[in-house]
Amino acid sequence: MIPIRDHNPSLRVPYITFALLGLNLTVFLIMWPLRSDEAALAQIYYTYGAVPQHVLQGNGVETLITSIFVHGGFLHFAGNMLFLWIFGDNLEDLLGHLRFALFYLAAGIGASMVQVVADPSSSVPIVGASGAIAGIMGGYLLLFPRAQVDVLFIIVIFFKVIPFPAWLMLLIWFGLQLFGGFTAGGAQGGVAYWAHIGGFVVGFVAMLPLWQRLGGADYWKANDGHPNHPAARYRFQKTRIPPTRRNKHNR
Template identity: 35%
Template sequence: MFIPLHDRNGLKHIKAQYVTITLIVLNVLVWLVTGPLVGEQAAMRAATGLGFIPAVVFDYAMLEPSLVLVPPDATFLTYAFLHTDWLHLASNMLFLWVFGDNVEDAMGHVRFLLFYLACAAAGALTHGLVMPTSAGPLIGASGAVSGVVAAYVLLHPKVRVWVLVFFRLPLPLPAWIPLILWIGQQFFMLVIDTEGGVSWGAHVGGILAGSLLVLVLRRKGVPLFDRAIVTPNAVIPAPAAVSERGPWGDRTG
């Protein structure tokens, strides 16, 4: 539906989004060592051993011992650092890059990291509740990133964000318009697409967790529904030409 490109929502409480950057770097590194830098067989083993498999976690099935890389309960988190391909990785990391810095700013570094991991776990849990006997591994940061998106729209709904609509048309829109549409799409698809390749349940779980956790994890004094409207650099008009008063009237230079 849309791709976020840029917002101009300055940091107010932190110097830099260290946790957001670290998460992006870690996701890229994990993708490299479990994907392009290893063979297909090793990549599948990583997805099986580190991905979240509801049937295994909920004791409907057992994983072959040679495939076990971490305890099943740990996969509530490890799955969120794996991705199927570069496009899957890039889409999640783009959302995290555009929206994560301001959520980190609103919470602080440590609480934002806890928030991110909690949203990832909530995404896995919701996926498992929707498909408890599924033997396929869930991978991807979508659950955690969905929580970040939900927190952002509650914190800064009026901030203007450049988005690429339908992959073609760049528009600066108040954040609540594309993000509420995106959130609504996740709930809608959860209802109608129960057998697809995307875990809409993980997205919804992350959204619900993010919406609740931002209420308690944001800094004291950080408001919800920030009224400030900030415009991206690209749509700020150029300064007006300086006017000088001359003997024959105004003169622009």
């Protein structure tokens, strides 16, 4: 279940979103040659990642920011950048460039702090932009609950793009994080579920004042939960990949 685009175009160039994409890509490319050197890679994670034990002792507080730009691998990096690309420009459109940059950092720091509090004895570094991007998703849910998001479903050899309202896609994602947070605990399996949960809640709450200034529930009614500008129309709205079924004689 992979979101590939929304139908909510930006009305101005999202310079901060582009800058964040570029900065994350630069850091990722700098780290790429070290993938074969586990010791050097571990040193980077422990130097720039947020280690809960250290942060609670007042050491490495700056890592609450630096950790947002360090990723664990290609899929980790690519997934985060995809979500940033889809949802980030719209919040930047409403907040403005500077306020969006501050919002992104605040969501990332808040997300890491929730993970630190949830797993205070952990010595595993927290890295990645997931918490900050979760904050963007929380804000997006509040402001554009019915904006259309195209989601790619991949089930074995079956591919299909299905349009989802943003509220459904984002709440499914949030529900999965809650399930992981309560069942796995901490950062089991390499996923800091509570950072995702914390970032999402921080983003949602931080966007409440703007939502209220826009009219609150009246803003939803006026636009039926959609952006207050025409939705984007793509040339190919439906996938042309036909569904493939297994031959019933195959085992």
